[in-house]
Amino acid sequence: MPITVTEKFESRKSTKGDNPSAELVYTVRGTNDDLAARAAAESESPANYDTIPRQSVSVEPVGDELWEAVVYYGRPQGGGLPQTGENVFSFDTGGGTQHITQSKDTVSTHAASGKTAPDFQGAIGVTADSVEGVDITVPVYQFAETHYFPDEVVTPAYKGTLFSLTGKVNSGSFRGFQPGEVLFLGATGSKRGTDPQADWEISFRFAASPNASGLSVGPITGISKKGWEYL
Numbered sequence: 086m087p088i089t090v091t092e093k094f095e096s097r098k099s100t101k102g103d104n105p106s107a108e109l110v111y112t113v114r115g116t117n118d119d120l121a122a123r124a125a126a127e128s129e130s131p132a133n134y135d136t137i138p139r140q141s142v143s144v145e146p147v148g149d150e151l152w153e154a155v156v157y158y159g160r161p162q163g164g165g166l167p168q169t170g171e172n173v174f175s176f177d178t179g180g181g182t183q184h185i186t187q188s189k190d191t192v193s194t195h196a197a198s199g200k201t202a203p204d205f206q207g208a209i210g211v212t213a214d215s216v217e218g219v220d221i222t223v224p225v226y227q228f229a230e231t232h233y234f235p236d237e238v239v240t241p242a243y244k245g246t247l248f249s250l251t252g253k254v255n256s257g258s259f260r261g262f263q264p265g266e267v268l269f270l271g272a273t274g275s276k277r278g279t280d281p282q283a284d285w286e287i288s289f290r291f292a293a294s295p296n297a298s299g300l301s302v303g304p305i306t307g308i309s310k311k312g313w314e315y316l
Contacts (some may be wrong), residue, residue: 086123086150086285090129093153099135107134108157113152119144123170126154136160138168169284181225185209186218187302226258227270227295231286239274239285245246247272254313260291265311268292 091112099107109130113122127142137158144154160168169175187207194202203211210217251271259267274287294312302308302316310316 086115088113088125090125090154104160105135105137106157107137108158109134109156110155111154113154115149115150115153117146119146119152122152122154126152126156130156167231167233169235171231171233174228175231176226176228178224179224182220183223184218184220186216193309207301208303211219222284227291228291228293229283229288229314231288234287236276236282236284239276239287254311257309262293263296265313266293266296268294268313 091114093110093112097107097111099105111126111129113125116122116125123142123144123299126144127139132139132141135158137160139156140159140161141157142154143157144152147153186209188209191207194201194204205211208216209219222292250269253269254265255262255267256264258264265269268291270290272287272289272294277283278287296310296312298309299306300308300310300316308316
């Protein structure tokens with residue numbers, strides 16, 4: 086006799102809110118093996134009910150080759166882990182340093198009495214044969230995005246695309262920044278769980294530097310550059 090699974094009339098008790106849950110109740114016939122009854126109920130029940138993932142399947146004998154199976158749906162406990170399709174964002178504006186060899190503006194010049202200060206065209210730390218420059222504190226904006234993808238999205242080709250994009254800048258507007266201002270620093274990913282269909286947690290890291298215009302180097306004026314271009 087084949088195993089049959091039939092949903093009971095009193096099934097589908099559900100709760101909506103911050104911790105949604107649901108229970109589907111089935112009658113399983115055709116076996117006295119509890120493992121077979123449970124496997125049949127799991128196979129018949131949906132993996133998700135109203136977007137809530139299946140958490141457990143329990144069976145209880147009620148007669149010869151007759152079982153009652155309860156399938157429970159709920160969010161994972163212990164910290165409310167993000168679900169597939171959800172996102173987490175973070176940022177850091179800690180200061181950094183930048184080495185410059187050209188002043189943004191020459192405020193004043195000084196020389197010994199009777200002498201004229203040499204005009205170095207804005208160069209900083211000029212020596213006999215080089216320009217030493219100086220380290221200055223500059224704002225640094227870094228941000229990260231963590232996304233949760235289903236397993237079928239994270240293919241070898243997708244990973245290769247992330248690899249090839251590392252070190253590149255945005256060609257179009259991105260997260261409120263103009264083209265050329267955002268540098269992709271790379272991504273790290275890990276699979277959550279041992280199930281072959283378990284989803285992936287991937288964190289994408291970025292750094293932003295503003296585009297600039299109206300720059301000058303010595304007598305050369307009207308220079309424009311993208312955020313991560315060198316001048």
